[in-house]
Amino acid sequence: MSGIGHNGGPSMERGAGFRKVAWTKARTALMPALPLEVVRLRVKRAQRLGLPYKTYATIRAVSGRDIVGFLFSDNALGMRRDGVLPVDARTRLDDLDSAARRLAALHPPLDPERVLAGGGFEATGRAPGLFTPWREAREGLRDLARRGDVPFDGLIVVAATTLERDWSANAGFGGTVARDVMFPGAPAS
Secondary structure (H helix, E strand, O other), X not given: OOOOOOOOOOOOOOOHHHHHHHHHHHHHHHOOOOOHHHHHHHHHHHHHHOOOHHHHHHHHHHXXXXXXXXXXXXXXXXXXXXXXXXXXXXXXXXXXXXXXXXXXXXXXXXXXXXXXXXXXXXXXEEOOOOOOOHHHHHHHHHHHXXXXXXXXXXEXXXXXXXXXXXXXXXXXXXXXXXXXXXXXXXXXX
16 A cells, blocks of 8 residues: 555555565575585685675576676677777686686677687677667577577676666576676776
């Protein structure tokens, strides 16, 4: 019930207390208690991926699997139109070398084949444009994941724009992180 002056306080409906207790118990039952050694391993994994543990744990809980690859947009990488990566992006990709697969979705005029040949990525492809139909965008992104040998639910999109943030939901990937999570302190693109 919402009305003028309603402050979102506790429900006055019958059974509200029971529902709160039941909901709290159900949430607790869903979250298994992990052994300390498993938590330590996951903290180390988050560090290898360069992610805050809370972000890593949330993605893992929602997707149901570990992060095995990142799909970077050229915007998130801060890539110049000649395909050159800024030093921070190149260093970040090198840090991920054995931690996760690296894929890139590139907007024109960047040439995916040329960028792939330049190294740093297991697969590159064309990024969906603003007017690309959803089905075509989904299939193009999934094809890129297949070429990179990354399962859809283990692939995380690193996005710089709102349009890029939608790629994950459209293609059924494991999640999305903002550019500044992967490149903290880097200038906005």
